[in-house]
Amino acid sequence: MGITELPALMLSGNFPEEVTFQGNSEVVSIFMNGQLLLEEIYEHDGNNLIHLKLRDLFHSLLETVIPSAGNLLIQEASVADFGIQIQEQSGPVTYSFRLVKGGIDSAGIVDSTTFLWGNFLTWKPQVKKVKYLDPQWLTYYSVQEARLIIQATYQENDEMITSEPVLVYTLPIAKKCSMNVKFEHLWAGFAQEGRSPYYIDCWIADEGEDKKTYTQRYVLTDEYHEFDDLFVFENSLGGVDVIRFTGEIENQVNHEFKSALFGEETREYDMVFSREFVKNTGYFRNGYELLWTNDFLASMNRYQYISGLPVRIVLKSFEAKDIKTELNHYNFTFSFSKQSRYLNGTAIAGELPGMMTEFSGMPAVWDDIYVRVFGDQVVDGMKTFLQPVRTNQVVPASGLDLILNELTIKDGGIIDCGEF
Numbered sequence: 001m002g003i004t005e006l007p008a009l010m011l012s013g014n015f016p017e018e019v020t021f022q023g024n025s026e027v028v029s030i031f032m033n034g035q036l037l038l039e040e041i042y043e044h045d046g047n048n049l050i051h052l053k054l055r056d057l058f059h060s061l062l063e064t065v066i067p068s069a070g071n072l073l074i075q076e077a078s079v080a081d082f083g084i085q086i087q088e089q090s091g092p093v094t095y096s097f098r099l100v101k102g103g104i105d106s107a108g109i110v111d112s113t114t115f116l117w118g119n120f121l122t123w124k125p126q127v128k129k130v131k132y133l134d135p136q137w138l139t140y141y142s143v144q145e146a147r148l149i150i151q152a153t154y155q156e157n158d159e160m161i162t163s164e165p166v167l168v169y170t171l172p173i174a175k176k177c178s179m180n181v182k183f184e185h186l187w188a189g190f191a192q193e194g195r196s197p198y199y200i201d202c203w204i205a206d207e208g209e210d211k212k213t214y215t216q217r218y219v220l221t222d223e224y225h226e227f228d229d230l231f232v233f234e235n236s237l238g239g240v241d242v243i244r245f246t247g248e249i250e251n252q253v254n255h256e257f258k259s260a261l262f263g264e265e266t267r268e269y270d271m272v273f274s275r276e277f278v279k280n281t282g283y284f285r286n287g288y289e290l291l292w293t294n295d296f297l298a299s300m301n302r303y304q305y306i307s308g309l310p311v312r313i314v315l316k317s318f319e320a321k322d323i324k325t326e327l328n329h330y331n332f333t334f335s336f337s338k339q340s341r342y343l344n345g346t347a348i349a350g351e352l353p354g355m356m357t358e359f360s361g362m363p364a365v366w367d368d369i370y371v372r373v374f375g376d377q378v379v380d381g382m383k384t385f386l387q388p389v390r391t392n393q394v395v396p397a398s399g400l401d402l403i404l405n406e407l408t409i410k411d412g413g414i415i416d417c418g419e420f
Contacts (some may be wrong), residue, residue: 013103121239245279
């Protein structure tokens, strides 16, 4: 593309791969937000054409921040004004343009202004199931004055009611903003006794309240999943997305120990701490979820929510195969970007749900004071009011109870043998 044809506003990933202009050996100066970024001498190609390849440089200078709190985060580092200054016969001339981090896969030229005006910066499904307290973010670049409008649908007095549109955020012009759209936050303005929330619609309107984007719908759900992990990431459009994966998670410890011979004894002197997790996404319900998950895997800015806060993770590997006629799911391996060889008791308890459930309702501290009888075991050799019991001699009573030496034990019951 010729340098004179550069649009005033572009997605950074859709900046031309190559920009050309006529000239001999020329000094080219690159500016970012008014500051000189670099200055180089470029040689022509023999036909008095100079070629500039700057897309990767510009894209790398932009950054999207993952929010951890607040309601409206202006992504200042995700947008920048650039200038390319070249020498012409009349003197130095600067060609200026604004880049917004993100990109669209397209064989043709993308009209970034039209796309940004009419779309949220996300590829997530247009109808998304969420939980009441799930963190949720929605990112938008306001080409002109823009407003986030929401509309709630709820049940009241056995009737389904849709509210009037309500203004939530007024967005500053020419800024990229990540908006808090957590269901709890959006529902706060509609909550009344006797109302049961169903879903909330979000869209962008202009100053005259004309709708400019599609409708993003958040449907409230209370679905339970044994493995329920939330991740937040920067998507390929430069927005912030929260995604849930419900497949199993497996903890792997792959420490590397370094040892050497000290005198006549081999000793360990260091350890490379490596703790990894293998996570399954769960089955995708439709192609939109699969597409969106591919965006997560391609991101280089990912976090997992731990106790409500985003903790940065690093993807190690993934297995992503999908067959058109089958239910599909992916596996990926990740670790936290900061790891410690020291343990955390709270974290350990959270990773042992089976153990905590097994002893649910028991005293917080126990010292081998409970004995559970399983299979062909012998309970013997302890100070107890019970005589020795051989479980293979137990005769079941009617129903689900057992009789052990004339003592009735309920199914799954526990025998208190006292301390020993």
